[in-house]
Amino acid sequence: MSIKPPLSSATRIRSIAGGALGNLVEWYDWYVYSAFALYFSAAFFPAVDQTAQLLQSAGIFALGFIMRPLGGWLFGVVGDRYGRKQAMTTSVLLMSFGSVLIAIIPTYQQIGVLAPISLLTARLIQGLSVGGEYGISATYLSEMATPERRGFFSSFQYVTLVGGQVLALAVQLILQYFLLTEEQLHHWGWRIPFAIGAILSIVVLYIRSRLHETEAFNELKEKHATLRHPVVELWRHPKSVLLVVGLTMGGTLAFYTYTTYMQKFLVNSAGVSKQLSTVLTFIALLVFAGLQPTFGALSDRIGRKPLLIGFGIAGTIATIPIFSLLSSTTSIVVILALMIAALMIVSGYTSINAVVKAELFPTNIRTLGVGLPYALTVAIFGGSAEYIALSFKQAGHEAYFYYYITGTIAISLLVYIFMRDTKQDSAMDHPEQ
Secondary structure (H helix, E strand, C coil), rough: CCCCCCHHHHHHHHHHHHHHHHHHHHHHHHHHHHHHHHHHHHHHHCCCCCHHHHHHHHHHHHHCCCHHHHHHHHHHHHHHHHHHHHHHHHHHHEEEEEEEEHHHHHCCCCCCCCCHHHHHHHHHHHHHHHHHHHHHHHHHHHHHCCHHHHHHCHHHHHHHHHHHHHHHHHHHHHHHHHCCCCCHHHHHHHHHHHHHHHHHHHHHHHHHHHHCCCHHHHHHHCCCCCCHHHHHHCCHHHHHEEEEEEEEHHHHHHHHHHHHHHHHHHHCCCCHHHHHHHHHHHHHHHHHHHHHHHHHHHHHCCCCHHHHHHHHHHHHHHHHHHHHHHHCCCCCHHHHHHHHHHHHHHHHCCCHHHHHCCCCCCCHHHHHHHHHHHHHHHHHHHHHHHHHHHHHHHHEEECHHHHHHHHHHHHHHHHHHHCCCCCCCCCCHHCCH
């Protein structure tokens, strides 16, 4: 058996940076849809009221999540059988294709019902890609990090995931304030960010093709001439699979509510202008991204469990007051402070959820174990967040959504309380099973 020298610190950091950059672009491509839905929803759906058009756009956003479990399975198998690097390069290629398609789709007025059908097709392709991206990048960043700094380095998955949203909003701000008029944005300007995403994806494809494979996977290849099928192997770990579902449901609902839905909530419920809502969301998400490494490093010192429990308690107590105040205040300072407070609470989950999941599974099924149950849970709770919120609003019961978030976080809190602290008992530190 050949023994390869361990990767140097510089090589690890370059690999983590390369993997994180690819994650940023993938999530930019995914979130630019939500950021620009306020502008393109009228292009793909018949003219009704704004809430109805946003509801239809949110419906397609939610349907895109249907493909995420399939992506989690497909790229999980590829990542566990053929390598993390191979899976990452393939996923970004699919994302690029979906962005190109959205950028060139004719409007509803031009091709009728084929317009929303084409939009849905593109989102399904992107859903397949991003469904695999989470498990791949979580596994890659966790395996590339040294054991004592896994929390810190794996937190960069959400730095770049949120960074994708920030980048999408930055493009939106530039177009809104410096390059295009409101009419131009509604007419054709919304296509520009999708074209940018397609180009960036090709750049990332090149970067990812030059990344190092993780030592954990290389050691696995040397130990096993053939591997049992990852899906069969996964069902040997039912407790870990259920833990991924339980610890994800409250966190993912809160995350998608306070990031992708918040911009629409500010416009549609709090009476904030589109331009101002973009600025406020941009600032809040920038702060949110900066919080991730701090929380991740803290988990390396005190453990993962205290942060998860802190999110669960604060999220259960504060969600209803935060939304009630947001919908009633007219102070921009108060709105921004509430948004940042909400995202600070969610950081107890987002900063470490990737490493916690990676630490639950052995190397041979880590990508699939992280990606598939996570994608299923996100498809149910995260992908439906906007649609459920807008449905309650249209029915005249918007406050019901606040209680829905609270209840879901409370269920996850019970999981956090009774699960083990994966920093102290990590599958990544044990010999392969």
